[in-house]
Amino acid sequence: MEFRQDSADVAICNVDGELFAVDNRCPHRGGPLAMGALHGKQLVCPWHAWEFDCTTGVCDFNPAVVLRRYAVRTAEDRSILVELD
Secondary structure, X not given: OEEEEOOEEXXXXXXXXXXXXXXXXXXXXXXXXXXXXXXXXXEEOOOOOOEEEOOOOEEOOOOOOEOOEEEEEEOOOXXXXXXXX
């Protein structure tokens, strides 16, 4: 799932019922991560198959490359709330 507000572009992942939010742009070439596949907790960029652990933001083959993470929770009305700052 993808969500945008102001300059924030966020991918939201559901891993076994728990939500995680990370930057939606792949640091490699800017691919839209929310359009990629989610295998367990591995989020795969649809453009060049870079993989990121959506729970930590860490790239699978280069731990120095890390996606920005955002705090996320579900409200009582089941709305998804993402803390951008």
